[in-house]
Amino acid sequence: MALTDENKVSGVIDLNIEGIKKTPFRINGRDDSILELNTSDLGIAERLEKGYENIQKELQRIAALGEDADLSAELKKADKVMRDELDYIFDSNVSEVCGKGGTMYDPINGSYRFELIINALTNLYSTNLNDQYKKMKARIQKHTEKYVNTKSGKSGKRG
Numbered sequence: 001m002a003l004t005d006e007n008k009v010s011g012v013i014d015l016n017i018e019g020i021k022k023t024p025f026r027i028n029g030r031d032d033s034i035l036e037l038n039t040s041d042l043g044i045a046e047r048l049e050k051g052y053e054n055i056q057k058e059l060q061r062i063a064a065l066g067e068d069a070d071l072s073a074e075l076k077k078a079d080k081v082m083r084d085e086l087d088y089i090f091d092s093n094v095s096e097v098c099g100k101g102g103t104m105y106d107p108i109n110g111s112y113r114f115e116l117i118i119n120a121l122t123n124l125y126s127t128n129l130n131d132q133y134k135k136m137k138a139r140i141q142k143h144t145e146k147y148v149n150t151k152s153g154k155s156g157k158r159g
Contacts, residue, residue, distance in 0.1 A: 021038075022036035022038045022092070023039055025037060027097055033100065034097065035092060035093070035097040035098065037092055037124065037125075039124050039125045039129070040129065041091065041125070044089065044090065047089045048118075050088075051085040051086070051089035052085075052089070052118070054081070054085050055081070055085050055104075058078050058081045058082060058085075059112075061078070062074060062075065062105075075105070078104075079103040079104050079105065082104035082114050083095030083096075086098075086099075086104065086114060086117060089118070090121055094121065098117045
């Protein structure tokens with residue numbers, strides 16, 4: 001939703017820093033399933049470790065339920081926990097966009113739904129971070145070449 005001029009706060013200077021916004025991804029070709037992710041977010045590693053551990057604990061909790069448990073209510077609770085953890089991991093509404101029409105523990109091709117989602121999305125991060133590293137390396141090399149003589153290994157500017 002775009003803000004009109006009448007919605008803007010007067011006296012505030014707008015600043016647009018390109019590249020720090022989230023990237024939109026269309027899920028399964030559906031226009032009603034757009035997910036926005038910051039695939040340069042290095043904080044995902046820590047959140048993935050914590051969130052995945054919490055999901056595994058929830059699966060273990062469900063597996064340990066006794067016969068007298070209200071399975072329907074417990075599975076609903078587990079789905080909510082898994083959805084919250086996915087949203088936490090990716091700092092986005094992943095469960096809403098990618099979890100339509102099912103639960104996070106649905107078995108699909110030998111994996112849980114949440115595993116398929118995590119694998120697909122973390123691959124986006126891996127690919128982007130590798131690309132960004134290459135760009136950074138090229139940029140740094142461009143700026144340092146004038147100071148280093150690459151043929152002799154001697155400094156070109158220091159004396």
